[in-house]
Amino acid sequence: MREALLMGQPGAGKSEILRALARTARRRMERGRAAGFPAAGRPPGAPGLPGEALVLSLGRWGRLRVWEVPGLGSRPLPDPGLRWLQSRALALAVTSGLVLHVVDAAAVGARGKEALEEADWELAAVGLRRGDGYLLLAAQMDRPWAATGLERLRRWLEPPAVLPVSARTGEGIAGLLRYLRRVRPLRPLGSR
Amino acid sequence: MVAVSFPAELWRRVEAGTLSPGEALRLFRTGSAPTAGTPGDLSGSPSPSRKSRVPARTGPEAGGEAAEAERLRQSLAVLAELDALVGLEGVKRSVREIGAMARVQELRRRAGLATGAMTLHMVFTGHPGTGKTTVARILGRFFQALGILPRGHLVEVERADLVGEYIGHTAVKTRETIRRALGGVLFIDEAYSLARGGEKDFGKEAIDCLVKAAEDHRQELLVILAGYPAEMEWFLVQNPGLQSRFPIRIHFPDYSPAELYQIAEQMLAEQQYRLTADARAYLRGKLQGAGWSFAGEAGNARAVRNLLERALRCQALRLLDRAHLGREDLMTITRRDLEEACRSW
Numbered sequence A: 001m002r003e004a005l006l007m008g009q010p011g012a013g014k015s016e017i018l019r020a021l022a023r024t025a026r027r028r029m030e031r032g033r034a035a036g037f038p039a040a041g042r043p044p045g046a047p048g049l050p051g052e053a054l055v056l057s058l059g060r061w062g063r064l065r066v067w068e069v070p071g072l073g074s075r076p077l078p079d080p081g082l083r084w085l086q087s088r089a090l091a092l093a094v095t096s097g098l099v100l101h102v103v104d105a106a107a108v109g110a111r112g113k114e115a116l117e118e119a120d121w122e123l124a125a126v127g128l129r130r131g132d133g134y135l136l137l138a139a140q141m142d143r144p145w146a147a148t149g150l151e152r153l154r155r156w157l158e159p160p161a162v163l164p165v166s167a168r169t170g171e172g173i174a175g176l177l178r179y180l181r182r183v184r185p186l187r188p189l190g191s192r
Numbered sequence B: 001m002v003a004v005s006f007p008a009e010l011w012r013r014v015e016a017g018t019l020s021p022g023e024a025l026r027l028f029r030t031g032s033a034p035t036a037g038t039p040g041d042l043s044g045s046p047s048p049s050r051k052s053r054v055p056a057r058t059g060p061e062a063g064g065e066a067a068e069a070e071r072l073r074q075s076l077a078v079l080a081e082l083d084a085l086v087g088l089e090g091v092k093r094s095v096r097e098i099g100a101m102a103r104v105q106e107l108r109r110r111a112g113l114a115t116g117a118m119t120l121h122m123v124f125t126g127h128p129g130t131g132k133t134t135v136a137r138i139l140g141r142f143f144q145a146l147g148i149l150p151r152g153h154l155v156e157v158e159r160a161d162l163v164g165e166y167i168g169h170t171a172v173k174t175r176e177t178i179r180r181a182l183g184g185v186l187f188i189d190e191a192y193s194l195a196r197g198g199e200k201d202f203g204k205e206a207i208d209c210l211v212k213a214a215e216d217h218r219q220e221l222l223v224i225l226a227g228y229p230a231e232m233e234w235f236l237v238q239n240p241g242l243q244s245r246f247p248i249r250i251h252f253p254d255y256s257p258a259e260l261y262q263i264a265e266q267m268l269a270e271q272q273y274r275l276t277a278d279a280r281a282y283l284r285g286k287l288q289g290a291g292w293s294f295a296g297e298a299g300n301a302r303a304v305r306n307l308l309e310r311a312l313r314c315q316a317l318r319l320l321d322r323a324h325l326g327r328e329d330l331m332t333i334t335r336r337d338l339e340e341a342c343r344s345w
């Protein structure tokens, strides 16, 4: 199963995007074992884990699991279970995972570079190398300053691909879903 | 040790809580293993800012007073963005007045009070690069925040997007363009070119179609006709029907040399560059200098942006054969960079 990782700062809008995607796809979120989540390693026992994922069928290409990575902030999270998920996501992000980098465009429009974390700059750098394996989601486009933020994100992060979205108005969500449904495995099926 | 455990060691440190995700990614990029016991070592990081974000947001609010307060907050935020533009004092005042008036009308309408029919379609006159598109984009978001436009996005078009090549084609094209703009702002650049070809031209058909849409969709579409002052004057005289349907006129004057200089400083600061003292003096001189006019048709703020973009490229070239570049070097634009940029004008 391929993994698509919603990654970004706390509050960037990851959860809302995932919810909007599920609504648009008319699919319920899968939990625990049904989601095949977590895929490997020790089960994160800590409460408050996302523990759920949106599983999309890619037809003969298998399935894609979309899930939210706990917010990438400036310091380590206190919860060990969440850190475990982050570490797994980072390993995937630089290899076979599809990185959906979520940035609050309105915050960037209003506060400029201060609204970006080191993790944002670094994820964008990963994006430059990953190419197809990376998509920047300029989120919360319905809020004021977001258009300015979008323009800045294009200039500052130079993402290979960017999609403006708003979970509130639904802008870009159907497009994101179409994009995800077209995702192909990077390696032949069965290699993972 | 590095070879064996990299990058697994990085991810393990994230899990252990001794490395932040951003740090781990940076170390992965630079290919360094974390130094034991110094997870906070950030020397040499290229990230311009690692300040933690201040959560300052409000949740989704349903209707009523809370929604109205949120609207007000959003519209003030958009106005702050307008205020951040250099100069344009008259334009800023007009936008504020129109917004204030439209807001009261909208609130009166919702309160069941009598409202005069308010037509918000506008004509923007001014030379290229005087900020017409920039202000139109802000205006859309301002009206959206005020609850006057549902979406507030900007669709910028020109003659070619409206006028077709055969009979019937124009109406289809124009209608499609209007459909895209519904809920927001339809910005027609160099609108006078629609009347270029005279009576038989399809441009005439596009104008009629626009006028009709501007009336029919008054509640959900703001149409802005933009162009050079003289040509727009002529255009409106040629089409008297337009005058009453586009009652608001906003003129964008050319920027003064001092304003252009300020715009340049703002653009550079935004991209984290700065000028040496020498370069500053040179740029001031250039912007004022006779025979080198940025005003009028030369492109105003856009010409400044283009000049600066060339200067950045000249800087990059200047640094090409230098091995060790510090932050300072990477941020500095010298007089020579600007001179080169002016030469390749």
Ligand SMILES: Nc1nc2c(ncn2[C@@H]2O[C@H](COP(=O)(O)OP(=O)(O)OP(=O)(O)O)[C@@H](O)[C@H]2O)c(=O)[nH]1
Binding pocket: A008, A009, A010, A011, A012, A013, A014, A015, A016, A017, A068, A070, A071, A072, A139, A140, A141, A142, A143, A165, A166, A167, A168, A169, B057, B058, B059, B060
């Ligand atoms: N206006 C608007 N608000 C949004 C949008 N998306 C998210 N928000 C708001 O932003 C806040 C954070 O959104 P979440 O989706 O929970 O953020 P997150 O990235 O999952 O945050 P963490 O789980 O803490 O890492 C919430 O208050 C949302 O209501 C959007 O598209 N438009």
Ligand SMILES: Nc1ncnc2c1ncn2[C@@H]1O[C@H](COP(=O)(O)OP(=O)(O)O)[C@@H](O)[C@H]1O
Binding pocket: B084, B085, B086, B087, B088, B126, B127, B128, B129, B130, B131, B132, B133, B134, B135, B263, B266, B301, B302, B305
């Ligand atoms: N007052 C201003 N302050 C800062 N930047 C400005 C200002 N006016 C214009 N600019 C910049 O100049 C460029 C051209 O502006 P634009 O709005 O496209 O002009 P127009 O539509 O009148 O041709 C844009 O990059 C814009 O950001």
Ligand SMILES: [Mg+2]
Binding pocket: A014, A015, A016, A068
């Ligand atoms: Mg969340």
Ligand SMILES: [Mg+2]
Binding pocket: B129, B132, B133, B189
């Ligand atoms: Mg323009």
